[in-house]
Every structure is written in C-alpha cells, then in structure tokens.
Amino acid sequence: MTTEPIIWLTIFVLSVFVGLEVISKVSSTLHTPLMSGANAIHGVILIGAILVAGTAQSTPILVLGLIAVILASINMIGGFVVTDRMLIMFSRPHRALQKQGRRELEQ
Amino acid sequence: MTPAWAQLGYLAAAVCFIVALKALSSPKTARRGNLIGAAGAVLACVITFLVSDINHLLPIVAAIAAGTAIGVLGAYRVQMTQMPQLVALFNGVGGGAAAIVAIIELTEFRAGPAPIIDLIATAFTIVVGSVSFAGSVVTFLKLQELMTTRPIVFGGYPIVYGLGLLAAVAFSVGLVLAPSMLFALLLAAIGAGLGVLLVLPVGGADVPIVISLLNAFTGLTVAASGYLLENILLLVAGTLVGSAGTLLTRLMANAMGRSVINILFGALKGGSTLGATTVSDRPVKSAGPADVAILLAYAQRVIIVPGYGLAVAQAQHTLRQLVDLLTERGVQVDYAIHPVAGRMPGHMNVLLAEAQVPYEQLKEMDEIDPEFKQADVALVVGANDVVNPAAETTPGAPIYGMPILHANQARQVVFMKRSMRPGFAGIENELLYEPTTTLLFGDAKDTMSKLLAELKALTV
Numbered sequence: 001m002t003t004e005p006i007i008w009l010t011i012f013v014l015s016v017f018v019g020l021e022v023i024s025k026v027s028s029t030l031h032t033p034l035m036s037g038a039n040a041i042h043g044v045i046l047i048g049a050i051l052v053a054g055t056a057q058s059t060p061i062l063v064l065g066l067i068a069v070i071l072a073s074i075n076m077i078g079g080f081v082v083t084d085r086m087l088i089m090f091s092r093p094h095r096a097l098q099k100q101g102r103r104e105l106e107q
Numbered sequence: 108m109t110p111a112w113a114q115l116g117y118l119a120a121a122v123c124f125i126v127a128l129k130a131l132s133s134p135k136t137a138r139r140g141n142l143i144g145a146a147g148a149v150l151a152c153v154i155t156f157l158v159s160d161i162n163h164l165l166p167i168v169a170a171i172a173a174g175t176a177i178g179v180l181g182a183y184r185v186q187m188t189q190m191p192q193l194v195a196l197f198n199g200v201g202g203g204a205a206a207i208v209a210i211i212e213l214t215e216f217r218a219g220p221a222p223i224i225d226l227i228a229t230a231f232t233i234v235v236g237s238v239s240f241a242g243s244v245v246t247f248l249k250l251q252e253l254m255t256t257r258p259i260v261f262g263g264y265p266i267v268y269g270l271g272l273l274a275a276v277a278f279s280v281g282l283v284l285a286p287s288m289l290f291a292l293l294l295a296a297i298g299a300g301l302g303v304l305l306v307l308p309v310g311g312a313d314v315p316i317v318i319s320l321l322n323a324f325t326g327l328t329v330a331a332s333g334y335l336l337e338n339i340l341l342l343v344a345g346t347l348v349g350s351a352g353t354l355l356t357r358l359m360a361n362a363m364g365r366s367v368i369n370i371l372f373g374a375l376k377g378g379s380t381l382g383a384t385t386v387s388d389r390p391v392k393s394a395g396p397a398d399v400a401i402l403l404a405y406a407q408r409v410i411i412v413p414g415y416g417l418a419v420a421q422a423q424h425t426l427r428q429l430v431d432l433l434t435e436r437g438v439q440v441d442y443a444i445h446p447v448a449g450r451m452p453g454h455m456n457v458l459l460a461e462a463q464v465p466y467e468q469l470k471e472m473d474e475i476d477p478e479f480k481q482a483d484v485a486l487v488v489g490a491n492d493v494v495n496p497a498a499e500t501t502p503g504a505p506i507y508g509m510p511i512l513h514a515n516q517a518r519q520v521v522f523m524k525r526s527m528r529p530g531f532a533g534i535e536n537e538l539l540y541e542p543t544t545t546l547l548f549g550d551a552k553d554t555m556s557k558l559l560a561e562l563k564a565l566t567v
Binding site: 005015028031035036037041045051052055056068078082 | 124127134155159160163166173175177179182190200207211215318326328334338340341343351355446451457460
C-alpha cells in the first residue's frame with residue numbers, strides 16, 4: 001500500500017513529459033484550436049462528476065453532484081463540438097463554402 | 108476494484124487523448140485528432156457507467172443531456188469572432204466541476220481518517236478549480252467587453268493578493284488537519300477571489316494567454332481529482348492538458364513577444380496605463396472611398412493587414428472580392444497575418460478561412476514583414492494594435508515588446524476605421540497621425556462595399 005502513491009507519482013511525471021512532447025511542434029496557426037481541443041479533453045472530469053453523483057447519499061450532495069455533471073458535460077461536449085467547428089474551416093474548404101452560402105441565403 | 112477490461116478501456120481512452128493532442132498540432136490531421144479525442148472521452152464515460160455502481164441513473168443521464176444541449180447550442184450559435192470567450196467559459200465550468208467533485212469527495216472522508224495526500228489533493232483541487240472558474244468568468248466579461256478591457260489595478264493590490272494567497276495556504280492546512288465542509292467552502296470562496304484578482308490586472312490583448320493558463324490549471328485540478336477518485340484516466344488526461352497547456356501558454360506568449368510573468372503582473376509595476384487618456388484631437392488625413400479606390404487600383408503591391416474589426420463587421424467576403432478584382436488588374440496582393448490578429452493566436456486564420464480566402468495569400472508575420480518596404484499601399488482593415496509603433500517606441504505601453512507589422516514602412520498607409528477609438532489594448536496609435544497615413548472612416552463592411560463599387564467603376 002505504501003508504494004501506491006509512488007505509482008501515481010510516476011504516472012503523473014511521465015504524463016507531464018508526454019504532454020510537453022506531443023505539442024512541442026505546433027504552428028501558431030493552430031494555437032487556438034489546440035487550446036480549445038485540450039480544453040475539451042479535461043472535460044473528462046465528467047467521469048468524476050458521474051462517480052460522485054452516482055454514489056451520493058443525501059439530496060444536497062446529489063444536487064451538487066448533478067450540477068457538476070451538467071458543468072462537466074458542457075465542458076466536454078461543447079468543447080469538442082466547437083473545436084470541430086473551427087477545424088472544419090481549415091481542412092474542408094468546400095464544405096465551409098456551402099455553409100456560408102446557406103447562411104447568406106438565410107440573411 | 109475496477110475490472111481489467113475496464114482498465115484497458117481507460118488506457119485506450121488515454122491513448123486517444125495523446126494521439127488527439129499530437130494530431131491537433133498539424134493542420135492536416137487536426138480535425139481527425141479532435142474526433143479521436145472525443146471518441147476517447149465518450150468511451151471513458153461509457154466504461155464508467157458499466158463498471159461503477161451508479162445510483163440515481165435517471166437524474167444523471169438527464170443532467171448529461173442538459174449539459175450536452177447547452178454545450179452544443181453554445182458551440183453552434185457562437186460567432187467565430189466570439190470563439191475565445193466561449194473557450195474561456197467552457198474551461199471555467201470544467202474547473203468549477205472539478206472543485207465541486209473535490210468538495211463532495213470530502214464528505215466521503217468523514218467515514219474514516221483520510222490519508223494526508225488525499226486531503227492535500229482535495230484542497231488543491233478546490234482552490235485551483237475555483238481560481239479557474241472565477242478567472243474564466245472575468246476573462247469572458249473582458250473579451251465580451253462587458254467590462255473594461257484595460258488592466259485594473261488598485262492601491263494595495265499586492266497586499267490583498269498576498270493575503271489571499273496566505274489565506275488559501277492557511278485554510279488548506281486547516282482542511283488537511285481538520286477536514287470540514289466549512290473549510291472547503293471557505294477555500295472555494297478564496298479561490299474564486301484569487302481567480303478574479305489574477306485576471307483583473309491583465310490587459311485585454313493579453314487575455315487569451317490567460318485563458319490558456321487557466322486551461323492548464325483546470326487540467327491539473329482534473330489530475331488531482333483523478334488521484335482522489337483513484338481513476339488513472341483522469342490523472343493522465345488532466346496531467347496531459349496541464350503540461351501541454353502550460354507549454355502552449357508559453358508558446359502563445361512568445362508569439363506575442365511577451366513573458367507570462369509580465370502579462371500577469373506587468374500592470375502592477377505601474378506605468379502600463381500609459382497613453383490611456385491621450386486621445387488627442389490632432390489633425391488626421393481622411394479620404395473617401397473614391398480616392399482610396401484609385402490609390403489601390405494603380406498600385407503594384409498591396410499588403411492587407413486584417414484585424415478583429417474586419418471580422419466583427421463581417422466584411423471579410425467583400426474584402427475577398429476586392430482582392431480578386433485587384434489581382435485581376437495585376438496588383439500583387441497579400442494578407443499580412445499577425446500571430447495575434449483577432450483575439451487569439453491563429454484566430455484570424457480561422458476567420459479568413461471562413462471567408463474562403465486562399466491559404467497561400469495568408470502570409471505569416473516573419474515572411475511578409477520585410478515586404479512592407481516595397482509595398483505601395485498597406486491597407487489596414489479593422490486592425491490597430493498589431494501595427495502600433497508604440498510596441499517599439501514606448502516602454503511601459505501595455506503592448507511594449509510585442510512584435511508588430513511595420514505597415515508604416517509602406518509608401519502609403521490606409522486605415523479603415525470606425526472611429527478614432529483606440530484598439531483593444533486601449534492605447535493610441537501614432538501611425539494614424541503620420542503624413543503617409545490616410546483614414547477611411549466608416550463601418551468596415553459598408554466602406555468596403557463602397558470601395559468595391561468605386562473600383563469596379565474604374566475597371567470598366
């Protein structure tokens with residue numbers, strides 16, 4: 001049992017280096033989508049919110065847990081969707097064109 | 108104990124996140140990367156439902172549905188120009204969720220004595236999660252211009268801030284020694300106060316960097332709650348975002364020629380409000396669309412400096428038509444993209460890509476800046492701070508040290524502006540008063556249409 005925190009610390013330290021390594025060569029064009037994408041990834045706190053809400057013993061705790069679930073799902077799902085919206089414009093010009101045309105028709 | 112297959116599933120999700128971040132660093136794979144990340148997140152949630160004893164299933168699913176609806180609606184309805192604010196808000200609610208999770212976990216500890224590391228992690232998550240939440244709300248207010256975009260500093264700020272930090276440490280120690288809900292809520296309140304204080308002295312133009320920093324903060328709180336909940340995936344995902352976010356914050360600051368420390372605490376040294384009230388009534392040279400059309404039509408080399416104002420006025424489509432027409436006449440036209448044009452690094456690329464501007468015409472700063480010397484006309488549309496010479500000439504200006512586009516080296520500079528109002532950084536632009544500068548006042552879209560009509564008349 002005493003070794004367990006060490007294992008967690010090991011995973012933590014290794015993850016720090018992986019995080020630094022994977023984005024070290026990003027071009028400034030992609031800073032905004034990358035920030036937004038990373039933001040969506042920490043939305044997995046949703047798992048934590050589900051766990052605490054799912055084991056709540058009293059109503060106030062349940063309500064608090066459900067608030068956390070709502071906030072975390074906004075973070076996670078909204079985050080991925082908005083990043084995708086940004087990136088469509090980089091990678092699929094013709095599709096963005098169609099969208100734009102539609103928007104101009106609506107106006 | 109989590110079954111092995113679920114552990115493997117979590118591992119797969121963690122790999123998805125790493126691949127996602129890697130793919131997001133390159134334009135070709137970015138979109139796929141984001142989708143891989145989303146797949147990993149969904150996988151992780153499904154596993155959690157399958158292996159854990161989740162009561163209150165119905166309310167939880169309803170809460171997820173509500174959060175999803177809000178998130179998707181926000182993501183689809185937001186204008187591309189308001190993207191930074193939305194990312195800030197999404198980040199803030201994530202931090203808030205992490206803080207709540209930690210507070211709830213604390214009530215579980217009452218059953219027995221909790222390990223000291225767990226309590227430290229709890230205190231950390233509550234404080235930093237609240238900082239991230241409150242800080243993000245203030246950045247939202249600043250970017251949405253619901254409050255002043257200028258740095259706010261008051262007398263005794265360092266003392267208040269220092270006391271806040273001390274209180275955070277003191278109550279954290281209190282929480283570790285005697286875990287109680289009272290300490291937890293006090294810590295959340297102190298964290299929120301610190302978050303507000305952290306962002307207040309930051310000038311408007313620097314706010315995006317703070318969003319990135321708060322993003323990294325939220326990542327670390329998620330990592331800490333992973334430790335609390337004994338969930339390895341949360342630890343890995345949170346740490347990845349924490350370290351990648353910290354590096355990204357530095358990269359962004361470098362793109363602006365700023366240091367993170369300077370952005371956060373520069374205003375405290377004073378002097379950065381320089382130029383605040385010097386909006387003078389010195390004479391400027393203004394012209395009508397017809398004059399500017401002639402200037403552009405008979406130029407050989409035109410460089411366009413697009414800024415946030417262009418996107419706000421939704422004039423990027425008209426601008427593209429104008430550029431097409433000029434190109435047909437044999438004028439060489441390029442767009443000079445400053446790394447922080449718009450509100451965030453890379454924001455202007457997103458905005459112009461939306462208007463179907465060919466990627467090849469978008470020139471990054473290092474590439475285009477030497478060419479201003481050969482340009483006949485620099486057309487500055489809705490930009491201000493990125494061509495402000497004060498960044499080089501006025502130590503103490505909020506943007507001092509930021510690399511700028513030397514539009515002033517072009518033979519003629521045409522500013523399309525709504526008014527003489529200063530840029531987002533809140534300082535005056537000397538370039539407006541140069542003898543080579545002509546101002547074309549009006550709403551960017553309106554003026555751009557008139558300019559286009561005049562140019563067509565010349566061409567026929």
